[in-house]
Every structure is written in C-alpha cells, then in structure tokens.
Amino acid sequence: MPNKQLQQQQQLQQRLAGGGAGGDRRKGSKLKIKSVSKSNIKDGGGDADDFDAWIKSRQLLKPDDQLELTEAELAEEVTRVLTTTNTNVIHNLVVYSFKDSAFVQVPIAGNTVTLMQMEGSALHIDSDEAKIQMEEMGEIGYPLPTLTGSFIETEVEDRKSRIPKVEEEEEEGEEKAAKQAKEADEEMPEEELEGEEEEAVEEGAADAEAAAAEEGGETAGAPTAAPATGGRKRKLLNQFNFCERSALTYTNPRRSVETQTIPPPRSQYGANVLQWKIYDSYAEDFEQQQKEKEKKDDKRGGHRKDVGAKKLDKAAEAELLNKKYLKAWQILERMINQNIYEEIANDYRYWEDPADEYREQEGTLLPLWKFNYDRIRKLSVTDLLFNPMYYDLFAVCYGSHEFMKQPNEGAICFFTVKNPSYPDYIISTESGVMCCDIHPTYPFLVAIGMYDGSVAVYNLRENYEKPLYLSVGVHNKHSECAWEIKWGPDMADGEINFYSVSTDGRVFNWVLMQNDFMITTITTLFLTNGIVEGPDGTEVQLRSCGSCMKFHPTNPEIYLVGTEEGLIYKCSIAYSSKYLMTYNAHHLTVYRIDFNRYNSNIFISCSGDWRVKVWEDMRPEPLFIFDLGSSVGDVKWAPFSSTVFAACTNEGKVFVFDLNVNKYKPICVQAVVPKRKNKLTRLVFNENLPFLIVGDDKSTVTSLKLSPNLRLMVKPPKKQQYLDQNTLQVQKLDKLLSLVRELPNDMIVPDAPTTTKS
Template sequence: MRPKHVRSSAKVGSDAYDEIEEWRRAKQLLKPKEQLELNEGELKEVIAKQLCTVNPQSPDSLIEFNYDTGEFLPIALATQGIVLFESLGTVLHKDSEEAYAQLLEQGIDPQTYEGSVVSLQEEDVVAEPEPKEEDEGKGIKTEAGEEEEEGEAKDEETEEETQEKAEEDAEVDEEAEAKVETAKPIQKGGKPRKLVNQFNFCERAALTYNNPVRAQANQTVPPPIAKFSANVLQWNIYDEYQKDFEAQQLEKELERERKEKEKAPVSKHQPQKKGQEKFQLNEAVQGRISECWKVLERMINQNTYDDIAQDYRYWDDPADEFRDGEGTLLPLWKFSYAKTRKSTVIDIDWNPIYYDLYQVSYGSFDFLKPAPEGAVCLFTIKNPSFPDYICMTECGVMCSDFHPTYPYMVVMGLYDGSVLVYNVQASCQIPAFKSDNVTNKHKGIVWDVKWAPDLPDGELNFYSVSCDGDINNWVLMQNELAVTTILSLGFDNDPVIGPDGTHLKLKCCASCIRLYPKDPSIYLVGTEEGHIYKCSTEYSSICLLTYKAHLLPVNRIDFNKYNPDIFISCSGDWKIKIWENNRTEALFVFDLGYAVGDVKWAPFSSTVFAAVTSEGKVYVYDLNVNKYKPICVQAVVSRRRFKLTRLSFNQKLPIIIVGDDKGCVTSLKLSPNLRIACKAPKKQQYLDQWTMQCMKLDKLLSVVQESETLLFPEDTAGKEES
C-alpha cells in the first residue's frame, strides 16, 4: 500500500492566516475629502427601507365602446402581478395519478406502499434491509470511504493518477448502479423496496487552456479637416435638380445610343486586323479629340473670315440715315456641302434653342430627274466651311422641322412618302424612328411636316401632309412610329365616274401645313389647287373654312408673331396675300411678277415680312412704312442660273438666310431701316416693345378690316343751318 503524505492541519492553518494578514496590511483605505463625519448615534441609527413593486406601464383605467348601448363602459383591470421567479418542483402528491403511475412503473403495489409508509410513521421504526442489500450497502460505503481517502491525497497525485482514479470511480459507480437495477422488485406484501440514493454521485472537473493575452494597436493618419459653409437657397435647390435631370437625360441618351448601335447593320467592309485594335482609342478620348479639332477649325474659320465676322456683329449701313423708307441687305457667308451641290434647297429652319444653328434640307423639284440621295445638314455661323451634322438619306428630303423643346430631334419628310426622326445628339447615321416603307407611309411626296405639342402622356408627335391628300399624325412610341390619318382632303364637287364605272371622289394634294398658335388642335393646310383649308383635329370628315386663296399651288403659310389671327400665304401665281382668321377675303395682296417660293413674317416687327422669288431676288416689306411697295428689293443670285427657293429669319439676330436650287445657302444682314423699333410716346414710357408692336399692327389693320357692326350715316338733309 502506497504511503500517504498528510500535511499537518496546524501548519496549514498558520500559513493561511499569515497570507490573510499580509493582504490586509497591504490594503490601505483612502478617505474622500468630501466624506461626511457622523457621530456615533447617527452611525448606529437604523434606516428602514421599504421596497415596493410598481409597473409604470400598467394602465390606470380602461374603457371600451359598447355598440349596443352606444356609450363607453369601464373594463375591470387585469392583475398587476409579475412573475419574477418560477421553479418547477419534483415532488408528487401520493394520491395523484402521476404518483400512482410512477409506482406501477417501478413494480410496487400502490396500496401496499401506502400501508407500509403509514405503519412506519405510526411505529416510528425503520425497516431492516435484507442481508444481501446490507452487504451491497456496505460495499458502497467502503468504496465511498476509499474515495474520501483518495480525495485527501488528490493534491499530491499527478494528472495521470487523477485520470486513472476517475476511471476506477466511474466503473465502481456503474457496477453499483447495475446491482441496484438488477435487484428483484419487492413482491406484494413483502418489505418496502429501498430507493436508490440519487445524490450519490462523483463530481469531475477539468481545466481548459487559457489563450495568451495579446495587445495590438494601429495608428492611422487622421483625415484632413476642411471648413465649409454655404447657404441653402431656392435657386440652389433648383440648379441641383436641373443638374440631376440633365444627368438622367444624358443616361437615357447613352442607353438609346447603345441600343441604336446594337440594331445597326453589320458593315460590309472587312473586319480590322488584330494588330490595328491596339491603336484604337476609347470613345471618351475620341470625343475629346473631336472637340479639340472642332474648336481649332472654328478658330481658323474666324481668322479666315474675320472681315465678315466683324460686319456680322458691328456693321450698320450708315447710308440709311439719308434714305427715307429704304434699306439694303449685306451679304455675309455662303454655306454649301460638296455632296449636295447639285441638289435644291427644299427647306430651311433655325434651331429654336441655339440661335446660331440651322438645318437645310436637300432634295429636288425636278420630278423627271429626282435626286438619287438626299440630306439634312446642320450648319452653324461659327463654321461656314463645313456642316456640324450630316444626315444622309436614300432619296430626296422634301421638308424638315426642329422640335421646339428638344432641339436635337429633327423630323424629315422624304420623296418616297416615308418620314424619319433623327436624334442628332445620339447618331446622325441611323434614324431613331422610321416609318414602314410598305404600309406605314404616305402614297406620295411628303411636302411638309410640323411638330405638335406633346400628348398628355408625354409622347412626341408631329403632323405630315402629302400629295395623296391625307393629313397624318405620327406618335413616337417606345419602339415604333404609330400613325393615324386625321383627315383626307377632297374636292367639294360630286364624285367622278372612274374607268370601271365606280364613282370616285377626287382628293386634294396638300402642299403645306401650319398649326394655329392659340389652339394647336386647329391648323391650316395649303393645297396645290390654290385653296387653304382651316381644319380641326376634332373633326375628321369636314373642314371648318375654305379660303380660295391662289390659282397655283400654295408654297408657304406663316402666322404673324404678334397677332396669331393674321397669317400670310404665297404661291406660284406671283401673289402674296395677307389674311385674317375667319375672313375669306384677303386684307392685302402683293404681285411680285415671279413665282414666290417662300414668305415669312419677321420676329422683331409686326409689320415686316420678306419673300424670295424665282427671279433670284429678296423682297422686304414694311406695311407701316409703305403698304404698296417693298422697302428693299435686292438680287442675291443670278437670274439666269439660279432660283431662290426658301428663306428664314433668325429669332435673335438681324440676319436672314436664303437657299437656291444649286444647294447654296446665303446669309444676309438687314440694314437699320429694315428693322426699325417702335418708340414709346412721352406719356407712355412704360409700354414695352411687344405691346407697341401689337398696337402698331392693330392700327394698320383697322384701315382695311370691315367693321363688325354696321353704322348708318347721319342724315344731314333735315338739319337747320346754324
């Protein structure tokens, strides 16, 4: 048997006492400076503390609405008790069903068990166990004693001895439990069965490995500190919203450009070699390079045409001071494109947003020799040598128009009856929208197109007229171009018998269209028969009014900028006529002696308009100066070789541009006598230019307009002489 080392209890006690005394001496109590000094009576005073539980979230009174009585009734308050601690017990009542079932599971008769318990309580005698059980109990006691002796020497044993002893203890416990379980159940009427001691167990403990403590630190450079101050104002918020909207629009345009590139046809040229791909630049770099080249080109043109640029900005004809009622036109730049020199300028239109940008449509009026291809070129007066944007088409372009809100949207009408819509900001090679070449198109030449106000849903739409007599409304949907025939123009005559005996109604050939500025649902349509029809989108079968205006095709209709009820028309019958709304007779008629190709009202004056003729001359009229003769007649091109076809006034600058049948566009500057501004009277200095222009036009029209009410002349025969 191994010797046991037992430490003296007295020695152990003295060591522990010394350690405690040492710890007590090392501890020093510090007294706070603000500590109160109390006497002995105050220190011994017992302060009673009372703890009470209150639920602050519990309602004081509850009521509910009773629909039967129609009033609010109080509700009994629920219990305010809160369970702070709850523990489930393991004791069962002897008369309960659970206790009865437990005794049956253990093989004990409940009645006998209850009787034995009662007898034990009455006699106060403990039943003696059987000899076998007694021996087993002694064995268990002996093992427990050994465990106590081994527990005293546990501090001196190694870890391996501790593990071996724990395994032996576990085996002894398992054997004892097995012996108890294999004990035979007590028969009925015998001695009560001894229950197993559930509190006889062995505790085990283990020490885990503690991770070493590590401290890590990292020092970073503090971020730079900057002071910022600003004022949040209404216009700043508006500017930020505008920038955000522009960014959204730019993103949409980039997405549309990407889709257009995906839909683009595959090039017929051979693909580039792999070695050439290394030298290609990305789109951003190419865009910056192109912008630099554009600026450089404009600088060269400005230096080349410096004298013309100076005249364009600053020159005014000094001779106008000595001429009464006469003016001149100063020629400036000439614009042309090499591929369209043999084409005719069909239409000219200034951009509504960028006042220095305009578009020119190239086609042909010679129906025996139609143009093999057409184009729409966008020129700027900053670069007269080459157009900024070029849109080539498969046939001649007979008309075009800028959108008044989106300056990059251009609609075109072609010689074959189809229409195109280009987004020049995204691509000039592929149209954004194109009509079908078979069904979704006109049956003849599209003579005029005009943008209409946007629909309530925001879709863009425009009108087109053709020689087939149909007036179509085109709507730009998301992926297609939808068309609706608004009206089919026809003669008022009876139907004509056709070759097969059927009756056919003859259609008019529309040549131009203009929307009424006050009401876009009303529009005027000029025809090749010389009539002008006033129509409405609300009626698809009849016209509101018919003006028998000219004897030859109506080439142009234009509304006055200051009075929308006044409009002007020109025709190939040499006539220019000024009309008033809802009056079938012309207010003014001018005969120029040659076919008039175009006529336009000036944007800076209510009484000035200009026209071009096939003679190659430009006529400028000012009704406030002379109602019968033009104040300026000037030849721009040679009468034998060229013919002027179109003209257009700039909205901000005192210049006009005219086009001829050789693909050349000439810019002209108006002299001061052709753009005289109104002067306010001394007593009415508060009047602005717009009001004075309207008053000037009304005063002029009052001479030729018919009175709305008939006034009888005074009878002077019956009056006596005074």
C-alpha cells in the same frame, strides 16, 4: 685466122668509137689521140709561163726514173691502138670432155658480170605478149591517147631511120657484109659475149632485114606491120592512163532535232526508325489532338463572346477618344474660320448701314456668308429652319423640286454661323429631303419628310447618321412626297409626336413608340364637290394635294393646309372630316403659309401665281395682295416686327415689306443670286439677330443682314412710355389692320362659331 680476127676486132672498134663511121674516120681518131698525148706532154713544161704566169710557179714533179728522151725521140710518132680485148682472159683454156673424149675449148668468159637479174613487169608495146594482152582486153575500146600514139610512131620512125643507116654502113660491100654476117651468125654464138645480146639481136635483126632486102622484098614490110597491129590496139590500163566516170547526186541537208524532257523533281528524305521514336511521335500526336479538342470546346463555349466584347470595347474606346479629339478639332476649325471671315463676322454683329439714315423708307440687305456642302452641289434647298435652342444653328434640307429629275439622294445638314465652311452635322438619305422640323423642347430631335413619302426621326446627340425612327413599308408612309412636317405638343401620355402633310392629300400624326411609329390619319383633304362618278356607278372622291401646313401659334388644334389647287384649308385636329374654313387663296400651288408672330389671326401665304397674300382669320378675302413678278418660293413674318415680312422668288430676289412703312411696295428688293442660273427656294429669319438666310436651287444658302431701315422698331408714344415693344408691335398691326378692314367693310364675313375670337 689471126687476120680475120684482127679484122673483126677492128670492125668492132670502129663501131664503138665512131658510132659506125666510115673507114676514113679511123685516121682522124688516131690523130686526135696523138694530139691529146702531145698536149699532155706540153702541159708538163713550157706553156706554164704564158698562161699561168700569175699563178705561182708550179713545180711539176718528175719521177726520178723518168726517161730522158731526145727531141727526135720525142717527135717520133707512136701509134697506140686501144682494144677492148681483155688480155688477161685466157683464150685457150681447154677442158677434157668425156663425152667427146677430147679436150674441148672452154668458152671465153665475158667482160661483164651480171650481179642481179630481174624480170620487169613492163612489156614493150610491140612485143607479142603485149599484143596478146591488148587483144584480150580489147573489149574496152578507147582511141589511144595521142601521146602513146606518137610514141609508137616515133619508135617506128626510129626503126625506119635506123635501118637505112645500117644499110648505108654496109653499103660498101653488100655481098661481103652478107657473107660476114653469115659468118658472124655462125661464129658469134661461140665467140662473142653473152652480155651483148641486145646488140647482137639488133645486129641480127638488121642483118636479117638486110638479108630480106637483099632477097628483093621491100624493107617497108616491118613498118607497115606495126600500124596494122596499132589499129586493133586497145587501150592499156595502167595508173597513168585511165578515165573515170562518176556522177554526184544531190545530198539532202541533214537536220537534227532533239528534245529533252525535264526529269521529275526529286527530293531527299531520311530518318531513323526506332521504337522510342515511334512511341514519342504517337504521344506527341495524341497530345496535339487533345489540345485541338479543347480548343474546339472553347470556341463553342463563351470564348467568342469575350473576343467580341473586347473588340467592342476597343472600338468604343477609340470612338471616345475620337470624340474627344473631334471636339478639339471643331473648336480649332471654328477659330480658323473666325480668323478667315473676321470682317464678315464683325459685319454680322455690329455693322449698321449708315446710308440708311439718308434713305427714306428703304433698306438694304448685306450678304454675309454663303453656306455650302461640297458633296452636294446640284440639289436645291428644300427647307430651312433655325434651331429653337441654338439661335445660330440651322438645318438645311437638300432635295429637289424637279418632278422629272428626281435624284436618289438627299441630305440634311446643320450649319452654324460660327463655322460657315463645313456643316456640323451631315445626314445622308436615299431620297430627297423635302422638309424638316426640330423638336422645340428636345432640340436634338429632328424629324424629316422625304420625297418618297417616308419620314424619319434623327437624334443629333448620338449616332446621328442613322435614323432613330424610319417609316418602312408601303402602308407606313405617305404615298407621295411629304411637303411639310411639324412637331406637335406632347400627347397626354407624354409621347412625342409630329404631323406631316403630303401630296397624297392626307395629314398624318406620327407618334413615336418604343421602336417604331404609330400612324393616325388626321385629315384626308377631300375636295368639296369633288365627287366624280366612275364608269359603273362607283364614286371617287377627289382629294386635294397638300403642299404646306402651318399650326396655329397659340391653339395647337388649329392648323392651315395649303394645297396644290391653291386652296387653303383651316382644319382642326378635332374634326377630321370637316374644314373650318376654306380660302380660295391662289390660282396655283400654295407654297408656304406663315402666321404673324404678334397676331395669330393674321397669316400670310405665297404661291406659284407670283402673289403674296395677307389674310385674316375667317376672312375669305385677303387683306393685302402683292405681286412679286415671279413664283414666290417662301414668305415669312419677321420675328422682330409685326408688320415686316420677307419673300423670295424664282428670279433670285428677296423682297422685304414693311406694311407700316409702305403698304404697296416692298421697302427692299435685292437680287441675291444670279437671275438666270439660280432660283431662290426658301427663306427664314433668325429669331434673335437681324439677319435671314435664303436657300437656292444650287445647294447654296446665303445669309443676309437686314439694314436698320428694314427693322424699324416702334417708338413708344410719349404718353405711353411704359409699354413694351411687344404691345407696341401688336398695336401697330391692329392700327394697320383697322385701316385695311375699313375699306371692304361690307365684305367682312360674320364670325363663325368655330373660329377663335380675333
């Protein structure tokens, strides 16, 4: 027994030390141990000099009781065998067994002490339990990951390789080994340590396999079994081995829309309700009501009038003040103008053309100022008239002679020579003003006739912009353009009145009543032999269209009317149905007639047929005929000479005749305005000074000074020095007329009883 035990121990030793090496290796291991021990001894002494010279000599301590050995003793080889046998273990411990009623040997305690034992959750892949689990979960079939697969394979290979090793080990004596194994199998459970279970199992398995191989079965049985089970193997799910499948759907973007309404506005209010407050507020309110009532009463009463009166007072005051200032400003304006036009003003008064002395029978016209009103540019001057009281103040009527382009505005302006820049008075009308007349005794009363046939009277002294009288209504006016207007002498009752003539063929007398006019038809200008038979036997008496009118200077009853037919009627206010005389004067419209200043039997007429004719009362043939080359707009006798007259034409020329100087030719022909652009329409002499004004169809009035040759006075003969200029002028004209009369002596018509004696 001891031998056997020793053998077994040796085998174990071999396995532990050499990993199952052969029997030859035992010596090697022993030698190794020896050499180690030797070197250890050597290190203690001599080698220090060689290798550790640089280190400070190390003093090796020797225990005092160290044995001193001889060389021989040191050289002796001591064989020392190390075993795992725990010498402290009691091998022969016995315990009395009552069962067997004998001492039984207690099994030897192992060298290992189990401190903690825990069941693991991991299973070996080859274990039965694992296989069962895999089969249970086999429904999820995945091919096993290669890593696991390879692991299994290597494991299997390991087993393969291990098995042959074991076989080799035991090759020396298969039979012996088999026997030993059988013996070990029998004895080991009793003797060997429980802690070496694995080893034992492995050994057992190896032994069993070996035994199986011995029996003649193939050793490859186990390896083949492993892959066979691997085919059925399913994947084991654990945290390292899983595959997840998922799909991500498209997430719609989120959007938030919100609105907030504005909360209704809030306010704060607070008060205290107290009886006396209620009382007070009632009292206050009541008072207020009373006051309002009073106010209303006041308003209903005379309160308003007071306010109105106050306003009026204020306005009047302002006006008064304005008038005051106005006068000052006007004076200032005149002074400025005088300064500006100083040269013209000097010429106007004092310049006499010295060239006239060397000119025979000729004269010139010196242009002075031009009078314009800025707001009126396109109307033509329809009438010119000097104020009878203020010699340098004149009225200019603005209208239009155009039948087709009649503007719906007109004006009458009063200019003064002292202020050529701006009219002193401006009166605007709704229709073109065709004529005007200033009352001789009341020089502030202006009567105007308008294109629409109505007439008006203005008072220049106050509120002159509004008419004092205005003919209103259809029957209260001429039915057509009023061509000329003339103040008549006052009536028996002192009522002032005027006459007007119009295209409608009637002459009206307008009497100024308290508020309006009283109209009397003086004459209706029926054409002689002008009766036309209508379709059903009715007779229409044609009228001639009046175009101008002139009263006899001395006999206020007699007047001349020029017509568009070219006739001139001599009429009397006393006989409304009969003409005193009819002159077949012109072929076209008679524009103007003028009586001679010194001999009232002589009158002159002009017409659109280019002619100017001088007539003697009741003589059907003209005394003089002048052809001026274009339509003659106006003709006037000069106030200073009985034989001088001036005419203006459409060509823009002014003609001045002095019959005493030249009976056939004008002594002055002067173009005043450009021929193409402007036409001269009206002309008038100043009563006091030797200048005349001419109006054209572009709203401009030009003043012209007559040169000395144009206003030659009559030199009294030496015998009759006492005679005044007036008589001389009359004599001059008579002399001239007698010359003319002589020629058509037989043509002289005997005086009719109705005519005034010439």
